[in-house]
Amino acid sequence: MRRMPQALGAQLGLFLALVTGSLQAQPSGVQPLVQPAPGVDVVPLGTPEPLQRQVHEALPVAGAGTWFDDAGLVRHANAERLPLDCTAVSTDVAFNVHAGTAHATVGHGFGFDVTQYAVPPCARVTVTLVNDDASRHQWQLLGLPEALHPGGEFLLEANGGQQVTGSFIVPGAAAQFPVQCSHAGHAALGMQAALRVEAPAPRLPRGSLVLILAMTTASLVLTLHKRTE
DSSP: OTHHHHHHHHHHHHHHHHHHHHHHHSOSSOOOSSOOOTTOOOOOTTOOOOGGGOOOSOOOOTTTTOEEOSSEEEESOOSSOOOTTOSSOOOEEEEEEEEEGGGOOTTOSOEESOOEEEEOTTOEEEEEEEEOSSSOEEEEEEOSOTTTSGGGEEEEEEOTTOEEEEEEEOOSSOEEEEEEOOSTTTTTTTOEEEEEEOOOOOOOOTTHHHHHHHHHHHHHHHHHHHHHO
């Protein structure tokens, strides 16, 4: 019975020595319990992320022209594969779209600086979305061929104060495609537009204008002559 207190004392001393040694071995500051994989950022709890580091809900999809970085996200881009009714890219069209509160129309909270876009059939269209706000905005076009664009979608999303660029190829038939920002409530607040595929006006053969003018003049002369008889 007399040995029990001595054994307890020895165990307590050993425990204190282990605890003291482990505390001394720890470096200053709080260390993560699990070391992150290379290239993975660890954001401490309670530390707000900078505006340009907002996390996107989408992951890269193989072969679907999808990627994202600090500036924003591009989903379902396509600059090479042709729609079935196109034999070649007819022309390259590029334009910038500014988005934000500064471009809202009367009675709306958000908007695009341009809401109507027209391109020829089989054109390769490159869009740069410039976000003039502090919150994220999108330029989402719907109705493209699903074989080239999953869900028929082409989407640009720019973080606050950033810009992103992506390309797609429109089909060969005349059509109109709706454009919007799909963030909750943004379309209802004014972020809507439309892109039209329009066939160019047919070119008249050389000399046709002269022939039409001559025929019109002759018809007018005959009419006046009949009236004078």
